[in-house]
Amino acid sequence: MRVKRVALLGATGSIGRQAIEIISSRADLELCGLMSGSQPLDALGLEHGVSHLQVGGSAVPLLEACEPDIVLNAIVGFAGVEATLWALEHGVTLALANKESLVAAGELAVAAHRRGGGLLLPVDSEHSALFQCLEGRAPETIDALVLTASGGPFRGRSAHELANVTVADALAHPTWSMGRKISVDSATLANKGLELIEARWLFGLPYENIEVVVHPASIVHSLVRFRDGALLAHLGSPDMRVPISFALGYPDRPAVAAAALDLEHGLDLRFEAVDDETFPLLPLARAAGERGGTAPCAYNAANEVAVEAFLGGRIGFLDIADTVAGALDEVDGSPARDLSDLVAADAEARRLAERRLVPA
Numbered sequence: 001m002r003v004k005r006v007a008l009l010g011a012t013g014s015i016g017r018q019a020i021e022i023i024s025s026r027a028d029l030e031l032c033g034l035m036s037g038s039q040p041l042d043a044l045g046l047e048h049g050v051s052h053l054q055v056g057g058s059a060v061p062l063l064e065a066c067e068p069d070i071v072l073n074a075i076v077g078f079a080g081v082e083a084t085l086w087a088l089e090h091g092v093t094l095a096l097a098n099k100e101s102l103v104a105a106g107e108l109a110v111a112a113h114r115r116g117g118g119l120l121l122p123v124d125s126e127h128s129a130l131f132q133c134l135e136g137r138a139p140e141t142i143d144a145l146v147l148t149a150s151g152g153p154f155r156g157r158s159a160h161e162l163a164n165v166t167v168a169d170a171l172a173h174p175t176w177s178m179g180r181k182i183s184v185d186s187a188t189l190a191n192k193g194l195e196l197i198e199a200r201w202l203f204g205l206p207y208e209n210i211e212v213v214v215h216p217a218s219i220v221h222s223l224v225r226f227r228d229g230a231l232l233a234h235l236g237s238p239d240m241r242v243p244i245s246f247a248l249g250y251p252d253r254p255a256v257a258a259a260a261l262d263l264e265h266g267l268d269l270r271f272e273a274v275d276d277e278t279f280p281l282l283p284l285a286r287a288a289g290e291r292g293g294t295a296p297c298a299y300n301a302a303n304e305v306a307v308e309a310f311l312g313g314r315i316g317f318l319d320i321a322d323t324v325a326g327a328l329d330e331v332d333g334s335p336a337r338d339l340s341d342l343v344a345a346d347a348e349a350r351r352l353a354e355r356r357l358v359p360a
């Protein structure tokens, strides 16, 4: 058995901690490098016998030093972009949780992936589901991808009712336990907007063939609609260890100690339409995706700024979408030729979003 070396970026986060649990339980995986944004890593490194550690800065020196077979990118936000491009360019298997990097760098990432020729395995549960439903299917048989959304903690509310919700309300996700940024994104549905753009780059379908539907129970992780009307779906408990393990173990599908669905007591398979009016960050993502160039990068950057401001009590919940919409109106959105163009587009959108922040 060949042991695969895993570089875990975002090691101290929600995905990072669950990944460590999986890697520790498997004889065919070992950690070779750990990275965090600001939390110290010495104790974690000592516990797992990892000497390549990095706190903040560029991921590239760490990746070059630790010689991974797999990069698990579980950094939050645009900060993950360099690691995504590095792994894709070098043909190193990329297990991707950091959706923001693919949203921001879509075209550059696809080109790097083509040159590098390695595996790109989604960790996001919806995309892991789609990846599995799509495996081995001829492209012409596929009509649409159907992303499911839980609807978040504010499903069923009107915009008016969301004016005064608190950070604690927004972080109280009904079905998934996750980091703070993605929890707020789930409450605004920006998370589904990011996932829509992520799906476009992962699977190469145009936006008009990617649908989003609300499914509150988070049991059906996504579906593929085929040209004969058949839908293939991926079902399971909402437990991120399952897609993390699938990506790290691909193609072997190792066992995971996740709770099995209780079919005999019935499954809640209700679906409903998304309320685009109350949750404008989803249609804004679709529009940014269709506009192309660096518009998705700007969408992501402005959203990061707005979420940070909301978490810090500087703006209200509804201001998040207003900030992103306003910044998108102002950016030029022309395509990025390389990473430095992309970094500039990200910085410009952040600057425009910052300028719009209004005191809560």
Ligand code: NAD
Binding pocket: 009, 010, 011, 012, 013, 014, 015, 016, 035, 036, 037, 038, 039, 056, 057, 073, 074, 075, 076, 077, 079, 097, 098, 099, 100, 123, 124, 125, 176, 177, 178, 179, 180, 181, 182, 240
């Ligand atoms: P988190 O906030 O719990 O953890 C984020 C990690 O990134 C931490 O280890 C932090 O130290 C690190 N980090 C932050 N800034 C960094 C920087 N500049 N350089 C290097 N590391 C940095 O977030 P999370 O919930 O684990 O989410 C991580 C990523 O996975 C996000 O892109 C999120 O959208 C995606 N994701 C998460 C879940 C989930 O269930 N948590 C599900 C699907 C996708």
Ligand code: MG
Binding pocket: 124, 125, 126, 195
């Ligand atoms: Mg997801």
